[in-house]
Amino acid sequence: MKGYYNGNLNDTKMDEVKLGKTKNTYIQWLVTRENNAPYAMRKFTIKPEGFIQMHYHDYVETLFILNGECKTYVDDDLLNLKKGDYIFIDTKHRHKIINTGKEDLEFICVIDYPDNMDIIPVDEE
Amino acid sequence: MKGYYNGNLNDTKMDEVKLGKTKNTYIQWLVTRENNAPYAMRKFTIKPEGFIQMHYHDYVETLFILNGECKTYVDDDLLNLKKGDYIFIDTKHRHKIINTGKEDLEFICVIDYPDNMDIIPVDEE
Numbered sequence: 200m201k202g203y204y205n206g207n208l209n210d211t212k213m214d215e216v217k218l219g220k221t222k223n224t225y226i227q228w229l230v231t232r233e234n235n236a237p238y239a240m241r242k243f244t245i246k247p248e249g250f251i252q253m254h255y256h257d258y259v260e261t262l263f264i265l266n267g268e269c270k271t272y273v274d275d276d277l278l279n280l281k282k283g284d285y286i287f288i289d290t291k292h293r294h295k296i297i298n299t300g301k302e303d304l305e306f307i308c309v310i311d312y313p314d315n316m317d318i319i320p321v322d323e324e
Numbered sequence: 325m326k327g328y329y330n331g332n333l334n335d336t337k338m339d340e341v342k343l344g345k346t347k348n349t350y351i352q353w354l355v356t357r358e359n360n361a362p363y364a365m366r367k368f369t370i371k372p373e374g375f376i377q378m379h380y381h382d383y384v385e386t387l388f389i390l391n392g393e394c395k396t397y398v399d400d401d402l403l404n405l406k407k408g409d410y411i412f413i414d415t416k417h418r419h420k421i422i423n424t425g426k427e428d429l430e431f432i433c434v435i436d437y438p439d440n441m442d443i444i445p446v447d448e449e
Contacts, residue, residue, distance in 0.1 A: 202417030203398045208408040230386045231411045237436045238363045238433070240386050240410065261355045261365050263432060265390070274329045287355045290384040292327030302442045307388060309434050 204234045208242060214245075216251065219320035223249025223298075238311050244302040245269070250297040254323040257313040261287045262296075267304035270297045293321050327367045333367060339370075341376065344445035348374025348423075363436050370394070370429040375422040378446040382438040386412045387421075392429035395422045418446050 206229065216224040223246035230240045243291040244253065245267075251270070262271070273294045280286065288294050288311070298304040331354065341349040348371035355365045370376065370392075380396070387396070393406040398419045405411065413419050417440070423429040 201401075202414045203401070203403075203411055203419075205403060205405075205409065205411035222368070224403045224426075229388070229410045234412045235414055236384055236386060236412055238386075238434060240388065240434060259361055260359060263354070263365065276326075276328070278328075278330060280330075284330065285332070286328055286330035287359045287361055289327045289360055294328075307432060309365060310365060 204230065211242070213244070218254060218318060219252045219322070221250065221252045223247070224251055232312055238309055241308045241310070243304075243306050243308055245296065245298040247298055247301055247303070249304075252294055253293055253295040253323055254318050255291055255293040255321065256318045257290050257315045258310045259288065259290050261285060261309045263307040263309075265305040265307060267298060267302045268300040269304050270299050271295070336367070338369070343379060343443060344381040345377065345379045346377045348372070349376050357437055363434055366433045366435070368429075368431050368433055372423055372426055372428070374429075376420055378418050378420040378448055379401070380416055380418040380444055381443045382415050382420045382440045384413065384415050386410060386434045388432040388434075390430040390432060392423060392427045393425040394411065394429050395424050396420070411437065423433065 211227040213225045213227050216226050225244045227242045230236050263285045264280050271278045336352040338350045338352050341351050350369045352367045355361050388410045389405050396403045
């Protein structure tokens with residue numbers, strides 16, 4: 200068996216993210232456990248005026264911002280993130296991500312694979 | 325305890341990679357198991373004429389190319405990679421990475437944490 204798996208963003212399937220009120224958000228799965236990785240690397244694109252609604256899950260995640268700018272809430276904290284910023288969000292901590300710029304917000308997001316992969320949306324006022 | 329950890333590339337310590345004949349190569353550790361991640365996200369910079377010599381290890385790795393271009397060898401295969409390309413390299417498969425461009429080669433590299441984290445250099449003719 201070949202010792203590697205490779206691809207390019209332009210050739211990787213892009214799906215719209217469906218999670219509650221989430222808007223203008225797209226995901227590409229680059230590398231997953233199907234490739235024998237114990238983690239998944241995904242690439243997200245949030246168009247202007249788009250956002251991922253508040254939610255939490257058992258898996259941890261690390262975001263690395265490739266392009267654009269956003270507000271990221273984790274629990275009650277607010278962070279303004281831009282290209283070159285990264286953030287690790289620990290298991291079960293609620294978070295949301297809002298594109299605050301005029302460009303696409305693009306980031307890499309690496310997660311692990313705990314037993315429970317459910318995503319729990321959190322309604323806000 | 326805070327549910328997140330964050331930083332920026334410009335504020336993250338950069339170390340030269342010392343591995344056999346490896347040249348002009350620098351690593352930054354963005355997120356590690358010390359942050360409660362079961363993986364590590366690192367950022368590599370290989371300057372023009374730089375390369376990482378052939379080697380292998382038990383940990384798997386995924387490269388995501390941010391900038392520049394390179395030749396990557398995995399076992400006896402050669403891949404030409406550029407911005408937007410990604411590659412997963414499975415456990416124990418030997419590989420090397422050569423900056424073939426005039427710009428810095430920059431990539432994200434995500435690894436797991438198997439019991440044995442040793443890096444074994446492979447001498448070539």
